[in-house]
Amino acid sequence: MADAGKLTVAAPKPWADPVTAVRIVIVLTILLTWELVARSGLLYRDVVPSLLAIGEAVVKLIGQPDYYWHLGVTAGEIGTALVIGGLSGLIVGIALGGNRLLARAYEPYLYYLGPTPKIIFFPVMIMWFGVGPGSKVAMGAISCFFPIALSTAAGMRQIDKVLIRVGKSFRANAWQMATKIYLPAMRHPVINGVRLGLGVAIIGTLLAETKLSNRGVGFLIIQAYSIFDMPRMYAMLIVLFVLAIGANALVARIGGLDTIRQA
Amino acid sequence: MTGVATAKTRFGPALLGIGGLVAVLVLVEILIRAGAINRFIVPMPSEIGASFERVIVEEDVFGRFWQTMKEAFWAIVLITIVGVSTGVLLHRVTLLRRATETWVAALASAPTVLMYPLFLVIFGRSALTITMMGFVAGLAPVILKTIEGLSGTRRVLINVGRSLKLTETQLFWKILFPAALPNIFVGLRLGMIFALINVVGVEFLINFGGLGQLINELAERYDLAGTYAAISFVVLISVVFFMFTEKAERWLTPAN
Numbered sequence A: 001m002a003d004a005g006k007l008t009v010a011a012p013k014p015w016a017d018p019v020t021a022v023r024i025v026i027v028l029t030i031l032l033t034w035e036l037v038a039r040s041g042l043l044y045r046d047v048v049p050s051l052l053a054i055g056e057a058v059v060k061l062i063g064q065p066d067y068y069w070h071l072g073v074t075a076g077e078i079g080t081a082l083v084i085g086g087l088s089g090l091i092v093g094i095a096l097g098g099n100r101l102l103a104r105a106y107e108p109y110l111y112y113l114g115p116t117p118k119i120i121f122f123p124v125m126i127m128w129f130g131v132g133p134g135s136k137v138a139m140g141a142i143s144c145f146f147p148i149a150l151s152t153a154a155g156m157r158q159i160d161k162v163l164i165r166v167g168k169s170f171r172a173n174a175w176q177m178a179t180k181i182y183l184p185a186m187r188h189p190v191i192n193g194v195r196l197g198l199g200v201a202i203i204g205t206l207l208a209e210t211k212l213s214n215r216g217v218g219f220l221i222i223q224a225y226s227i228f229d230m231p232r233m234y235a236m237l238i239v240l241f242v243l244a245i246g247a248n249a250l251v252a253r254i255g256g257l258d259t260i261r262q263a
Numbered sequence B: 001m002t003g004v005a006t007a008k009t010r011f012g013p014a015l016l017g018i019g020g021l022v023a024v025l026v027l028v029e030i031l032i033r034a035g036a037i038n039r040f041i042v043p044m045p046s047e048i049g050a051s052f053e054r055v056i057v058e059e060d061v062f063g064r065f066w067q068t069m070k071e072a073f074w075a076i077v078l079i080t081i082v083g084v085s086t087g088v089l090l091h092r093v094t095l096l097r098r099a100t101e102t103w104v105a106a107l108a109s110a111p112t113v114l115m116y117p118l119f120l121v122i123f124g125r126s127a128l129t130i131t132m133m134g135f136v137a138g139l140a141p142v143i144l145k146t147i148e149g150l151s152g153t154r155r156v157l158i159n160v161g162r163s164l165k166l167t168e169t170q171l172f173w174k175i176l177f178p179a180a181l182p183n184i185f186v187g188l189r190l191g192m193i194f195a196l197i198n199v200v201g202v203e204f205l206i207n208f209g210g211l212g213q214l215i216n217e218l219a220e221r222y223d224l225a226g227t228y229a230a231i232s233f234v235v236l237i238s239v240v241f242f243m244f245t246e247k248a249e250r251w252l253t254p255a256n
Helices: A002-011 A018-040 A050-062 A065-098 A098-112 A118-129 A133-158 A161-169 A174-185 A187-211 A217-226 A230-254 A257-262 B003-033 B047-057 B061-093 B094-109 B112-124 B128-149 B157-163 B168-206 B211-220 B225-252
Strands: none
Touching: A002 A098, A018 A050, A018 B094, A050 A065, A050 A230, A065 A098, A065 A187, A098 A133, A098 B225, A118 A133, A118 A187, A118 B128, A118 B168, A118 B211, A118 B225, A161 A174, A174 A187, A174 B061, A174 B168, A187 A217, A187 A230, A187 B112, A187 B168, A217 A230, A217 B112, A230 B094, A230 B112, A230 B157, B047 B061, B047 B225, B061 B128, B061 B168, B061 B211, B061 B225, B094 B128, B112 B128, B112 B168, B128 B168, B157 B168, B168 B211, B168 B225, B211 B225
16 A cells, blocks of 8 residues: 555656656657758748757857847836836826826826837827837837826735735735835836737837847847858747746746736 | 705716816916917917817827728627637636636736737738737627626526526526626726737837827827827727726616
Protein backbone atom coordinates (compact mmCIF):
# COMPACT_ATOMS: atom_id res chain seq x y z
CA MET A 1 0.00 0.00 0.00
CA ALA A 2 2.84 2.26 0.97
CA ASP A 3 4.47 1.67 -2.40
CA ALA A 4 1.21 2.39 -4.18
CA GLY A 5 1.01 5.66 -2.24
CA LYS A 6 4.50 6.57 -3.37
CA LEU A 7 3.56 5.88 -6.96
CA THR A 8 0.59 8.24 -6.87
CA VAL A 9 2.57 11.17 -5.44
CA ALA A 10 5.50 10.79 -7.83
CA ALA A 11 5.78 13.88 -10.07
CA PRO A 12 4.84 13.07 -13.68
CA LYS A 13 7.58 13.42 -16.24
CA PRO A 14 7.01 16.58 -18.32
CA TRP A 15 7.04 14.70 -21.61
CA ALA A 16 4.52 12.18 -20.24
CA ASP A 17 1.98 15.00 -19.71
CA PRO A 18 -0.36 14.86 -22.73
CA VAL A 19 -0.81 18.67 -22.77
CA THR A 20 2.94 19.22 -22.98
CA ALA A 21 3.20 16.51 -25.63
CA VAL A 22 0.50 18.20 -27.75
CA ARG A 23 2.26 21.56 -27.34
CA ILE A 24 5.57 20.06 -28.46
CA VAL A 25 3.86 18.42 -31.45
CA ILE A 26 2.19 21.72 -32.45
CA VAL A 27 5.42 23.70 -32.16
CA LEU A 28 7.38 21.08 -34.09
CA THR A 29 4.69 20.93 -36.81
CA ILE A 30 4.75 24.73 -37.21
CA LEU A 31 8.55 24.84 -37.33
CA LEU A 32 8.71 21.93 -39.79
CA THR A 33 6.04 23.46 -42.04
CA TRP A 34 7.85 26.80 -41.91
CA GLU A 35 11.16 25.20 -42.90
CA LEU A 36 9.52 23.22 -45.71
CA VAL A 37 7.82 26.36 -47.08
CA ALA A 38 11.14 28.27 -46.79
CA ARG A 39 12.97 25.59 -48.77
CA SER A 40 10.18 24.91 -51.29
CA GLY A 41 10.40 28.28 -53.05
CA LEU A 42 6.58 28.53 -53.10
CA LEU A 43 6.70 32.07 -51.73
CA TYR A 44 9.01 34.87 -52.82
CA ARG A 45 12.57 34.24 -51.73
CA ASP A 46 13.29 35.47 -48.21
CA VAL A 47 9.63 36.25 -47.37
CA VAL A 48 9.75 33.06 -45.30
CA PRO A 49 13.46 32.72 -44.42
CA SER A 50 14.80 29.45 -43.05
CA LEU A 51 14.75 28.93 -39.29
CA LEU A 52 18.53 28.81 -39.32
CA ALA A 53 18.68 32.27 -40.91
CA ILE A 54 16.20 33.65 -38.34
CA GLY A 55 18.12 32.02 -35.49
CA GLU A 56 21.37 33.51 -36.77
CA ALA A 57 19.69 36.92 -37.08
CA VAL A 58 18.41 36.71 -33.48
CA VAL A 59 21.89 35.84 -32.18
CA LYS A 60 23.45 38.61 -34.29
CA LEU A 61 20.83 41.11 -33.11
CA ILE A 62 21.25 40.44 -29.40
CA GLY A 63 25.03 40.62 -29.82
CA GLN A 64 24.90 44.09 -31.41
CA PRO A 65 25.64 46.99 -29.01
CA ASP A 66 23.87 49.31 -31.48
CA TYR A 67 20.59 47.45 -30.95
CA TYR A 68 20.72 48.11 -27.21
CA TRP A 69 21.14 51.82 -27.86
CA HIS A 70 17.96 51.81 -29.97
CA LEU A 71 16.25 49.61 -27.39
CA GLY A 72 17.27 52.11 -24.71
CA VAL A 73 15.78 54.99 -26.74
CA THR A 74 12.47 53.13 -27.14
CA ALA A 75 12.43 52.03 -23.48
CA GLY A 76 13.10 55.62 -22.41
CA GLU A 77 10.24 56.90 -24.59
CA ILE A 78 7.86 54.23 -23.29
CA GLY A 79 8.92 54.85 -19.68
CA THR A 80 8.43 58.62 -20.00
CA ALA A 81 5.10 58.07 -21.75
CA LEU A 82 3.98 55.74 -18.96
CA VAL A 83 4.94 58.28 -16.28
CA ILE A 84 3.16 61.19 -18.04
CA GLY A 85 0.12 59.23 -19.24
CA GLY A 86 -0.04 57.21 -16.02
CA LEU A 87 0.10 60.18 -13.65
CA SER A 88 -2.43 62.19 -15.66
CA GLY A 89 -4.63 59.09 -15.94
CA LEU A 90 -4.37 58.54 -12.20
CA ILE A 91 -5.33 62.15 -11.42
CA VAL A 92 -8.26 62.15 -13.86
CA GLY A 93 -9.34 58.70 -12.65
CA ILE A 94 -9.33 59.79 -9.00
CA ALA A 95 -11.30 62.95 -9.92
CA LEU A 96 -13.89 60.94 -11.85
CA GLY A 97 -14.05 58.10 -9.33
CA GLY A 98 -14.53 60.48 -6.42
CA ASN A 99 -17.22 62.67 -7.97
CA ARG A 100 -20.41 61.20 -9.43
CA LEU A 101 -21.35 64.35 -11.34
CA LEU A 102 -17.94 64.61 -13.02
CA ALA A 103 -18.01 60.90 -13.79
CA ARG A 104 -21.43 61.11 -15.44
CA ALA A 105 -20.40 64.24 -17.35
CA TYR A 106 -16.98 63.20 -18.66
CA GLU A 107 -16.47 59.46 -18.24
CA PRO A 108 -18.53 58.57 -21.36
CA TYR A 109 -16.07 60.66 -23.42
CA LEU A 110 -13.12 58.69 -22.03
CA TYR A 111 -14.98 55.42 -22.42
CA TYR A 112 -15.75 56.00 -26.09
CA LEU A 113 -12.50 57.77 -26.98
CA GLY A 114 -10.49 54.98 -25.34
CA PRO A 115 -10.80 52.45 -28.16
CA THR A 116 -10.32 54.91 -31.07
CA PRO A 117 -7.16 54.34 -33.16
CA LYS A 118 -4.66 56.65 -31.40
CA ILE A 119 -2.07 56.53 -34.19
CA ILE A 120 -4.23 58.93 -36.24
CA PHE A 121 -3.27 61.65 -33.72
CA PHE A 122 0.38 61.27 -34.70
CA PRO A 123 0.39 64.12 -37.29
CA VAL A 124 -0.95 66.43 -34.58
CA MET A 125 1.69 65.21 -32.12
CA ILE A 126 4.41 65.90 -34.71
CA MET A 127 3.12 69.46 -35.10
CA TRP A 128 3.00 69.95 -31.33
CA PHE A 129 6.17 68.15 -30.23
CA GLY A 130 8.32 67.87 -33.37
CA VAL A 131 9.71 64.85 -35.20
CA GLY A 132 12.02 63.80 -32.33
CA PRO A 133 11.31 61.58 -29.32
CA GLY A 134 8.74 64.11 -27.97
CA SER A 135 6.05 63.09 -30.44
CA LYS A 136 6.66 59.37 -29.70
CA VAL A 137 6.41 59.98 -25.97
CA ALA A 138 3.18 61.92 -26.59
CA MET A 139 1.77 59.01 -28.62
CA GLY A 140 2.61 56.57 -25.84
CA ALA A 141 1.18 58.91 -23.20
CA ILE A 142 -2.12 59.39 -25.07
CA SER A 143 -2.39 55.62 -25.58
CA CYS A 144 -1.88 54.70 -21.92
CA PHE A 145 -3.88 57.57 -20.44
CA PHE A 146 -7.30 56.05 -21.21
CA PRO A 147 -6.99 52.55 -19.70
CA ILE A 148 -5.27 53.94 -16.59
CA ALA A 149 -7.86 56.70 -16.08
CA LEU A 150 -10.81 54.33 -16.58
CA SER A 151 -9.33 51.60 -14.35
CA THR A 152 -8.54 54.11 -11.61
CA ALA A 153 -12.05 55.59 -11.74
CA ALA A 154 -13.59 52.10 -11.56
CA GLY A 155 -11.17 51.11 -8.76
CA MET A 156 -12.02 54.23 -6.78
CA ARG A 157 -15.73 53.40 -6.93
CA GLN A 158 -15.11 49.81 -5.81
CA ILE A 159 -13.39 50.79 -2.56
CA ASP A 160 -15.13 49.24 0.42
CA LYS A 161 -17.17 51.99 2.12
CA VAL A 162 -16.19 50.55 5.50
CA LEU A 163 -12.53 51.43 4.84
CA ILE A 164 -13.49 55.02 4.02
CA ARG A 165 -15.62 55.26 7.18
CA VAL A 166 -12.72 53.87 9.25
CA GLY A 167 -10.41 56.54 7.79
CA LYS A 168 -12.93 59.30 8.54
CA SER A 169 -13.58 58.01 12.05
CA PHE A 170 -9.83 58.33 12.67
CA ARG A 171 -10.11 61.92 11.40
CA ALA A 172 -7.59 61.28 8.63
CA ASN A 173 -6.85 64.35 6.53
CA ALA A 174 -7.09 64.35 2.70
CA TRP A 175 -3.46 63.32 2.21
CA GLN A 176 -3.73 60.53 4.79
CA MET A 177 -7.01 59.36 3.24
CA ALA A 178 -5.32 59.23 -0.19
CA THR A 179 -2.11 57.48 0.93
CA LYS A 180 -3.51 55.22 3.69
CA ILE A 181 -6.96 54.31 2.36
CA TYR A 182 -7.64 55.12 -1.29
CA LEU A 183 -4.36 54.21 -3.00
CA PRO A 184 -3.74 50.92 -1.11
CA ALA A 185 -7.39 49.89 -1.57
CA MET A 186 -7.36 50.47 -5.32
CA ARG A 187 -3.85 49.17 -5.93
CA HIS A 188 -5.00 46.19 -7.99
CA PRO A 189 -7.29 48.02 -10.47
CA VAL A 190 -4.62 50.71 -10.88
CA ILE A 191 -1.87 48.15 -11.54
CA ASN A 192 -4.20 46.38 -13.95
CA GLY A 193 -4.74 49.71 -15.73
CA VAL A 194 -0.97 50.29 -15.81
CA ARG A 195 -0.51 46.80 -17.29
CA LEU A 196 -3.06 47.54 -20.02
CA GLY A 197 -1.57 51.01 -20.42
CA LEU A 198 1.93 49.61 -20.81
CA GLY A 199 0.73 47.33 -23.64
CA VAL A 200 -0.87 50.17 -25.58
CA ALA A 201 2.00 52.57 -24.78
CA ILE A 202 4.43 50.08 -26.34
CA ILE A 203 2.21 49.85 -29.43
CA GLY A 204 1.68 53.63 -29.68
CA THR A 205 5.36 54.47 -29.29
CA LEU A 206 6.64 51.79 -31.65
CA LEU A 207 4.05 52.53 -34.35
CA ALA A 208 5.03 56.20 -34.20
CA GLU A 209 8.68 55.17 -34.55
CA THR A 210 7.86 53.08 -37.63
CA LYS A 211 6.05 56.05 -39.19
CA LEU A 212 8.63 58.79 -38.70
CA SER A 213 11.84 58.40 -36.75
CA ASN A 214 15.58 57.90 -37.01
CA ARG A 215 16.05 55.96 -33.80
CA GLY A 216 14.38 53.29 -31.69
CA VAL A 217 13.28 49.70 -32.28
CA GLY A 218 10.33 50.76 -34.47
CA PHE A 219 12.76 52.60 -36.74
CA LEU A 220 14.97 49.48 -36.95
CA ILE A 221 11.96 47.32 -37.91
CA ILE A 222 10.88 49.64 -40.72
CA GLN A 223 14.53 50.00 -41.81
CA ALA A 224 14.81 46.19 -42.08
CA TYR A 225 11.60 46.25 -44.15
CA SER A 226 12.87 48.96 -46.48
CA ILE A 227 16.13 47.09 -47.20
CA PHE A 228 14.23 43.79 -47.33
CA ASP A 229 16.33 42.16 -44.60
CA MET A 230 13.64 39.68 -43.62
CA PRO A 231 15.60 37.49 -41.16
CA ARG A 232 16.54 40.66 -39.23
CA MET A 233 12.92 41.82 -39.26
CA TYR A 234 11.68 38.47 -37.94
CA ALA A 235 14.44 38.50 -35.32
CA MET A 236 13.43 41.98 -34.15
CA LEU A 237 9.75 41.06 -33.98
CA ILE A 238 10.56 37.91 -31.98
CA VAL A 239 12.77 39.79 -29.51
CA LEU A 240 10.18 42.59 -29.28
CA PHE A 241 7.29 40.20 -28.55
CA VAL A 242 9.34 38.43 -25.87
CA LEU A 243 10.24 41.78 -24.27
CA ALA A 244 6.63 43.06 -24.45
CA ILE A 245 5.21 39.89 -22.87
CA GLY A 246 8.01 39.95 -20.26
CA ALA A 247 7.30 43.61 -19.36
CA ASN A 248 3.59 42.82 -19.07
CA ALA A 249 4.28 39.87 -16.73
CA LEU A 250 6.72 41.99 -14.69
CA VAL A 251 4.13 44.72 -14.08
CA ALA A 252 1.56 42.07 -13.09
CA ARG A 253 4.07 40.49 -10.67
CA ILE A 254 5.09 43.83 -9.13
CA GLY A 255 1.43 44.70 -8.62
CA GLY A 256 0.69 41.29 -7.12
CA LEU A 257 -1.88 40.47 -9.81
CA ASP A 258 -0.54 36.92 -10.06
CA THR A 259 -1.21 36.36 -6.36
CA ILE A 260 -4.80 37.56 -6.76
CA ARG A 261 -5.43 35.02 -9.47
CA GLN A 262 -4.07 32.24 -7.30
CA ALA A 263 -6.18 33.31 -4.33
CA MET B 1 -39.12 64.67 -6.97
CA THR B 2 -40.61 67.12 -9.45
CA GLY B 3 -40.33 66.77 -13.21
CA VAL B 4 -37.91 69.67 -13.43
CA ALA B 5 -35.68 68.18 -10.75
CA THR B 6 -35.74 64.78 -12.50
CA ALA B 7 -34.80 66.37 -15.82
CA LYS B 8 -32.03 68.29 -14.06
CA THR B 9 -30.62 65.07 -12.59
CA ARG B 10 -30.89 63.25 -15.90
CA PHE B 11 -29.58 65.91 -18.26
CA GLY B 12 -27.40 67.92 -15.86
CA PRO B 13 -24.25 65.77 -16.23
CA ALA B 14 -24.66 65.55 -20.02
CA LEU B 15 -25.05 69.33 -20.24
CA LEU B 16 -22.02 69.79 -17.99
CA GLY B 17 -20.01 67.48 -20.26
CA ILE B 18 -21.02 69.26 -23.46
CA GLY B 19 -20.66 72.66 -21.78
CA GLY B 20 -17.11 71.80 -20.65
CA LEU B 21 -16.19 70.70 -24.15
CA VAL B 22 -17.61 73.86 -25.73
CA ALA B 23 -15.84 75.99 -23.09
CA VAL B 24 -12.48 74.38 -23.94
CA LEU B 25 -13.06 75.00 -27.68
CA VAL B 26 -14.01 78.64 -27.04
CA LEU B 27 -10.94 79.10 -24.80
CA VAL B 28 -8.65 77.62 -27.48
CA GLU B 29 -10.23 79.92 -30.10
CA ILE B 30 -9.64 82.97 -27.87
CA LEU B 31 -6.06 81.95 -27.06
CA ILE B 32 -5.24 81.44 -30.75
CA ARG B 33 -6.83 84.76 -31.74
CA ALA B 34 -4.89 86.46 -28.93
CA GLY B 35 -1.68 84.88 -30.24
CA ALA B 36 -1.05 82.81 -27.09
CA ILE B 37 -1.21 79.60 -29.17
CA ASN B 38 0.53 79.44 -32.53
CA ARG B 39 -2.15 79.17 -35.24
CA PHE B 40 0.32 77.33 -37.50
CA ILE B 41 0.40 74.50 -34.95
CA VAL B 42 -3.17 74.49 -33.67
CA PRO B 43 -5.83 75.77 -36.08
CA MET B 44 -8.81 77.65 -34.70
CA PRO B 45 -11.81 75.44 -33.84
CA SER B 46 -13.91 77.69 -36.12
CA GLU B 47 -11.50 76.96 -39.00
CA ILE B 48 -11.74 73.23 -38.32
CA GLY B 49 -15.54 73.47 -38.29
CA ALA B 50 -15.50 75.37 -41.58
CA SER B 51 -13.16 72.84 -43.20
CA PHE B 52 -15.53 69.92 -42.56
CA GLU B 53 -17.55 70.71 -45.68
CA ARG B 54 -14.37 71.01 -47.79
CA VAL B 55 -13.02 67.71 -46.49
CA ILE B 56 -16.34 65.95 -47.04
CA VAL B 57 -16.85 67.26 -50.59
CA GLU B 58 -13.33 67.60 -52.01
CA GLU B 59 -11.71 64.63 -50.30
CA ASP B 60 -14.59 62.21 -50.93
CA VAL B 61 -14.93 61.29 -47.26
CA PHE B 62 -17.88 59.01 -47.86
CA GLY B 63 -16.03 57.08 -50.58
CA ARG B 64 -13.08 56.66 -48.22
CA PHE B 65 -15.40 55.71 -45.38
CA TRP B 66 -16.88 53.01 -47.63
CA GLN B 67 -13.37 51.76 -48.49
CA THR B 68 -12.45 51.51 -44.79
CA MET B 69 -15.73 49.75 -44.02
CA LYS B 70 -15.14 47.24 -46.83
CA GLU B 71 -11.69 46.36 -45.43
CA ALA B 72 -13.10 46.13 -41.90
CA PHE B 73 -16.08 44.10 -43.14
CA TRP B 74 -13.90 41.41 -44.72
CA ALA B 75 -11.69 41.32 -41.64
CA ILE B 76 -14.80 40.82 -39.48
CA VAL B 77 -16.13 38.08 -41.81
CA LEU B 78 -12.80 36.24 -41.50
CA ILE B 79 -12.72 36.78 -37.73
CA THR B 80 -16.24 35.37 -37.40
CA ILE B 81 -15.62 32.30 -39.55
CA VAL B 82 -12.13 31.42 -38.28
CA GLY B 83 -12.65 32.61 -34.70
CA VAL B 84 -15.95 30.85 -34.02
CA SER B 85 -14.93 27.60 -35.75
CA THR B 86 -11.57 27.54 -33.91
CA GLY B 87 -13.40 28.20 -30.65
CA VAL B 88 -15.79 25.32 -31.33
CA LEU B 89 -12.88 23.01 -32.26
CA LEU B 90 -10.96 23.89 -29.09
CA HIS B 91 -14.08 23.36 -26.99
CA ARG B 92 -14.71 19.93 -28.47
CA VAL B 93 -11.08 18.71 -28.33
CA THR B 94 -10.27 19.28 -24.67
CA LEU B 95 -6.61 18.30 -24.94
CA LEU B 96 -6.03 20.76 -27.79
CA ARG B 97 -7.80 23.46 -25.79
CA ARG B 98 -5.70 22.87 -22.68
CA ALA B 99 -2.57 22.98 -24.81
CA THR B 100 -3.36 26.15 -26.75
CA GLU B 101 -5.78 28.33 -24.74
CA THR B 102 -2.93 30.21 -22.99
CA TRP B 103 -1.31 30.81 -26.39
CA VAL B 104 -4.53 32.33 -27.72
CA ALA B 105 -4.73 34.53 -24.59
CA ALA B 106 -1.11 35.60 -25.19
CA LEU B 107 -2.02 36.44 -28.80
CA ALA B 108 -4.86 38.63 -27.51
CA SER B 109 -2.43 40.79 -25.52
CA ALA B 110 0.49 40.68 -27.99
CA PRO B 111 1.26 43.83 -30.00
CA THR B 112 0.34 42.14 -33.30
CA VAL B 113 -0.10 45.45 -35.14
CA LEU B 114 3.70 45.82 -35.07
CA MET B 115 3.85 42.98 -37.57
CA TYR B 116 2.48 45.25 -40.29
CA PRO B 117 5.84 45.56 -42.14
CA LEU B 118 5.86 41.76 -42.32
CA PHE B 119 2.34 41.73 -43.75
CA LEU B 120 3.42 44.41 -46.23
CA VAL B 121 6.09 42.04 -47.52
CA ILE B 122 3.72 39.05 -47.67
CA PHE B 123 0.58 40.71 -49.09
CA GLY B 124 2.02 43.89 -50.65
CA ARG B 125 0.85 47.47 -50.10
CA SER B 126 -2.79 46.61 -50.69
CA ALA B 127 -6.21 46.34 -49.08
CA LEU B 128 -5.41 42.68 -48.34
CA THR B 129 -2.64 43.70 -45.92
CA ILE B 130 -5.05 46.02 -44.10
CA THR B 131 -7.77 43.37 -43.94
CA MET B 132 -5.35 40.70 -42.71
CA MET B 133 -4.00 43.03 -40.01
CA GLY B 134 -7.58 43.64 -38.85
CA PHE B 135 -8.21 39.90 -38.91
CA VAL B 136 -5.13 39.02 -36.81
CA ALA B 137 -5.94 41.76 -34.28
CA GLY B 138 -9.55 40.68 -33.75
CA LEU B 139 -9.22 36.89 -33.86
CA ALA B 140 -8.17 36.02 -30.29
CA PRO B 141 -11.13 37.55 -28.38
CA VAL B 142 -13.62 35.71 -30.61
CA ILE B 143 -11.90 32.35 -30.02
CA LEU B 144 -11.67 32.92 -26.25
CA LYS B 145 -15.27 34.11 -25.89
CA THR B 146 -16.60 31.25 -28.04
CA ILE B 147 -14.84 28.71 -25.78
CA GLU B 148 -16.11 30.56 -22.70
CA GLY B 149 -19.67 30.61 -24.02
CA LEU B 150 -19.74 26.93 -24.97
CA SER B 151 -18.10 25.85 -21.69
CA GLY B 152 -20.47 27.99 -19.67
CA THR B 153 -23.62 26.30 -20.99
CA ARG B 154 -25.73 25.31 -18.01
CA ARG B 155 -25.47 21.60 -17.17
CA VAL B 156 -29.23 21.31 -16.84
CA LEU B 157 -29.73 22.37 -20.48
CA ILE B 158 -27.25 19.74 -21.69
CA ASN B 159 -28.95 17.12 -19.49
CA VAL B 160 -32.34 18.03 -21.00
CA GLY B 161 -30.85 17.52 -24.46
CA ARG B 162 -29.36 14.18 -23.49
CA SER B 163 -32.64 13.03 -21.90
CA LEU B 164 -34.34 13.80 -25.22
CA LYS B 165 -31.67 11.59 -26.86
CA LEU B 166 -30.36 14.35 -29.09
CA THR B 167 -27.39 13.43 -31.25
CA GLU B 168 -24.10 15.30 -30.67
CA THR B 169 -24.83 17.51 -33.72
CA GLN B 170 -28.36 18.25 -32.52
CA LEU B 171 -27.06 18.93 -29.01
CA PHE B 172 -24.59 21.42 -30.45
CA TRP B 173 -27.00 23.28 -32.71
CA LYS B 174 -30.07 23.18 -30.42
CA ILE B 175 -28.46 23.66 -27.00
CA LEU B 176 -24.76 24.58 -26.88
CA PHE B 177 -24.53 27.09 -29.72
CA PRO B 178 -27.65 29.12 -28.83
CA ALA B 179 -26.55 29.21 -25.18
CA ALA B 180 -23.09 30.44 -26.20
CA LEU B 181 -24.38 33.11 -28.60
CA PRO B 182 -24.40 36.03 -26.13
CA ASN B 183 -20.76 35.34 -25.24
CA ILE B 184 -19.84 34.90 -28.90
CA PHE B 185 -21.35 38.32 -29.62
CA VAL B 186 -19.31 39.85 -26.80
CA GLY B 187 -16.20 38.37 -28.46
CA LEU B 188 -17.31 39.57 -31.88
CA ARG B 189 -17.82 43.10 -30.56
CA LEU B 190 -14.30 43.13 -29.14
CA GLY B 191 -12.99 41.62 -32.37
CA MET B 192 -14.80 44.24 -34.46
CA ILE B 193 -13.36 47.06 -32.33
CA PHE B 194 -9.80 45.70 -32.57
CA ALA B 195 -10.24 45.12 -36.32
CA LEU B 196 -11.51 48.65 -36.97
CA ILE B 197 -8.73 50.23 -34.89
CA ASN B 198 -6.11 48.27 -36.78
CA VAL B 199 -7.67 48.85 -40.20
CA VAL B 200 -7.69 52.65 -39.77
CA GLY B 201 -4.26 52.60 -38.08
CA VAL B 202 -2.60 50.52 -40.80
CA GLU B 203 -4.27 52.65 -43.51
CA PHE B 204 -2.60 55.65 -41.93
CA LEU B 205 0.76 53.92 -41.51
CA ILE B 206 1.03 52.52 -45.04
CA ASN B 207 -0.77 55.47 -46.65
CA PHE B 208 -3.28 53.28 -48.44
CA GLY B 209 -7.06 52.81 -48.34
CA GLY B 210 -9.74 55.01 -46.83
CA LEU B 211 -9.96 57.29 -43.81
CA GLY B 212 -6.49 56.55 -42.39
CA GLN B 213 -4.90 57.49 -45.69
CA LEU B 214 -6.96 60.69 -45.83
CA ILE B 215 -5.48 61.86 -42.50
CA ASN B 216 -1.98 61.01 -43.71
CA GLU B 217 -2.45 62.86 -47.01
CA LEU B 218 -3.90 65.98 -45.40
CA ALA B 219 -1.05 66.02 -42.85
CA GLU B 220 1.56 65.65 -45.60
CA ARG B 221 -0.06 68.59 -47.44
CA TYR B 222 0.16 70.55 -44.18
CA ASP B 223 -3.59 71.20 -44.37
CA LEU B 224 -3.87 71.75 -40.63
CA ALA B 225 -7.59 72.46 -40.37
CA GLY B 226 -8.33 69.60 -42.79
CA THR B 227 -6.17 67.17 -40.76
CA TYR B 228 -7.93 68.08 -37.52
CA ALA B 229 -11.33 67.82 -39.25
CA ALA B 230 -10.48 64.38 -40.69
CA ILE B 231 -9.24 63.17 -37.28
CA SER B 232 -12.46 64.46 -35.68
CA PHE B 233 -14.45 62.65 -38.37
CA VAL B 234 -12.65 59.34 -37.69
CA VAL B 235 -13.09 59.74 -33.93
CA LEU B 236 -16.78 60.46 -34.48
CA ILE B 237 -17.17 57.38 -36.69
CA SER B 238 -15.35 55.23 -34.11
CA VAL B 239 -17.50 56.51 -31.26
CA VAL B 240 -20.74 55.92 -33.21
CA PHE B 241 -19.51 52.43 -34.15
CA PHE B 242 -18.71 51.53 -30.52
CA MET B 243 -22.02 52.90 -29.28
CA PHE B 244 -23.90 50.95 -31.94
CA THR B 245 -22.09 47.66 -31.19
CA GLU B 246 -22.58 48.21 -27.45
CA LYS B 247 -26.34 48.69 -27.95
CA ALA B 248 -26.45 45.60 -30.21
CA GLU B 249 -24.59 43.58 -27.57
CA ARG B 250 -27.01 44.68 -24.83
CA TRP B 251 -29.94 43.80 -27.08
CA LEU B 252 -28.51 40.35 -27.82
CA THR B 253 -27.43 39.56 -24.26
CA PRO B 254 -30.34 38.36 -22.15
CA ALA B 255 -30.63 39.99 -18.74
CA ASN B 256 -29.40 37.66 -16.02
